[in-house]
Amino acid sequence: MQFVEYHHREGCRNIRVIDATRIALSNHVISDDTYRHSIMASLRSVGWSGDRPVSKGSKLKISGELLDVGLVLWFGNMHSIHEYIMALELLYHKNKINSAVVITATRDEAVRRFHRNKSEKGTSTGNYSEFDTLISHLKCLEDIVNIPLTVIGVGE
Numbered sequence: 001m002q003f004v005e006y007h008h009r010e011g012c013r014n015i016r017v018i019d020a021t022r023i024a025l026s027n028h029v030i031s032d033d034t035y036r037h038s039i040m041a042s043l044r045s046v047g048w049s050g051d052r053p054v055s056k057g058s059k060l061k062i063s064g065e066l067l068d069v070g071l072v073l074w075f076g077n078m079h080s081i082h083e084y085i086m087a088l089e090l091l092y093h094k095n096k097i098n099s100a101v102v103i104t105a106t107r108d109e110a111v112r113r114f115h116r117n118k119s120e121k122g123t124s125t126g127n128y129s130e131f132d133t134l135i136s137h138l139k140c141l142e143d144i145v146n147i148p149l150t151v152i153g154v155g156e
Contacts, residue, residue, distance in 0.1 A: 001025055004106060004153045006135045008142075011150035013099040017069045018150055020046040021101055025154060036075055039103070039154075040064075043071070054087045062087050062100075070100040070147075074129050075113075081129045082137070085145060092147035099148040104129045109155030 003025055005011075012018040024042040040063065044050070048064040048071055062084060064071040070091055072084040081104065088100045105113065110130035111123055131153025138145055 002106075002155055004131060006131070006138075006151045006153075008138050008145065008147075008149040008151065010148050011099070012069055012101050013148055014067050014069050017047075017066050018101065020066075021048075021103075021152070025103070025152065036073065040073055043073070054090055060087050062091065065097065068098045070097040072100065072102045074102070074104050075110075076129060078127050078129045078133060081134060085138075085149075088149070089145060089147050097147075100150075102134070102149055102151045104131055104134060104151070104153060106130060106153035106155035107132045109153075112156065 003022075021043065024046045025039070027042065040048075043064065048066045050064060051061045052063075052065050052070075054060040054062070060083070062070045063073040070088045072081070072088060074081045074084055081102070085102070088097070088102075091097045092100070105128060107130045110126070110128040113126075113128060131151065134151060138149070138151070
């Protein structure tokens, strides 16, 4: 697996967490059928927890936590990732986490996944979450997204 990184507000504050995350991702191969579950299994093998609710009784959650660092693993709708960023921001504001890692697809991977079962190929991501657009959004929202984030875009 290949990946690229962006560090919003200097990124993840725990170098051991980001190093373990890089190791889990570098030893992983994306498959079209179970890629999200197998990536999460790789992340859990280096210590990431499972889903963590933002508050009691809430359906809002993040993908995991490790040593005061929050995790979001998201390959779905581009607009939905903002809900998860706000969940991380809320946990940061409440001093429940001190930084976070967000993992999503690179633009090329999102395009590849969108077109994998189509006869016509193109450049559309089909509104899948992808690294370049997320980084653009974070830069525009810099005044309100205060949590230090390392965003990792993954692809083949």
